[in-house]
Amino acid sequence: MSETTHDGAVAVSGPPSADDGLSPAELARKYELSVSGARVGLGEYLHQMWGRRHFIVAFSSAKLTAQYSQAKLGQLWQVVTPLLNAAVYFFIFGLLLGGRGGMENDMYIPFLVTGVFVFTFSQNSAMAGVRAISGNLGLVRALHFPRASLPISFALQQLQQLLFSMIVLVVVLLGFGHFPAFAWILVIPALALQFVFNTGLALVLARMGAKTPDLAQLLPFILRTWMYASGVMYPLEHMLQKAGAHSWVSDLLLANPAAVYMDLMRYALINDYPSSSLPPHVWALALGWAVLVGAGGFVYFWKAEEQYGRG
Helix, strand or coil, X not given: CEEEEECCEEEEECCCCCCXXXXXXXXXXXXXXXXXXXXXXHHHHHXXXXXXXXXXXXXXXXXXXXXXXCCCCHHHHHHHHHXXXXXXXXXXXXXXXXXXXCCXXXXXXXXXXXXXXXHHHHHHHHHHHHCCCHHHHHHHHHCCCCCCHHHHHHHHHHHHHHHXXXXXXXXXXXXXXXXCCHHHHHHHHHHHHHHHHHHHHHHHHHHHHHHCCCHHHHHHHHHHHXXXXXXXXCCHHHHHHHXXXXXXXXXXXXXXXXXXXXXHHHHHHCCCCCHHHCCCCHHHHHHHHHHHHHHHHXXXXXXXXXXXXXC
16 A cells, blocks of 8 residues: 655555556456457358348348339339330440341340340449448448348349349340240359359448448449440440450450350340350359359458448
8 A cells, every 4th residue: 555645635556456567468368358349250250141141131122122212113113224224225236336246126135135134233233232331331330240241132132123124024035036945944043143243242342342432433434344345235246356356355355254144144035046155164154253253252351340330
């Protein structure tokens, strides 16, 4: 015990504590403390994600319902918007610029509408993913849950929207004489692989967008470039040959994931679609992109788990 006097006051200090001189890390180990919101192991993180599966599905459905709640046509805009885009592309590339590669309307219009719907699936997943964390900071900071639930739920929302739009796509196909065939069953694995790819892309952009919100302003320009480089509005191989592009440029563009998934869907749905326009080993490419971006994007997002919502 010791006494000190300051301005007439007496202060009494007790004996030194056993914790004096210990670093924060040593104190944490001594009292078995852990960092709030610390990143768990990848296996435990996957287990937590599975435990939140009902939340992911419910959240994506709620977002889909609320997306057009203020519009008079409501959910019909899910279909009307890509159809209007297809109409504009048909007028510009199909009529004015002659970008149909010799295809008649009964082939070109299903080709175009399929491409627009499939690319819009990836485009909207990317746009939703980049804002998944930065646009939901209130939820991220208020509740404890695996943050990957948000970009995954947004990718699932876009899948639900595409499935709704597929009804219109089927009507377009039937209207131009492309009737159901055995090849239509290939749509299921093609969409499954694209969904895995889109989810990984959304996870990558969610982490990047959480750190750099301005990326959301730049992304539309990147996606527009990707669209023109993927052959949404015209047969890509024909246009590359017409432009005299080097073979390595053609191989690179034909192997990009958007072109791969569009070609798979067109090959499955459109009768007599020229198989020569498919890149070599197209299914291997589709699987490779799904595994690379899907699994890689999940791990990339998980590594920054404890940073989301901070600051």
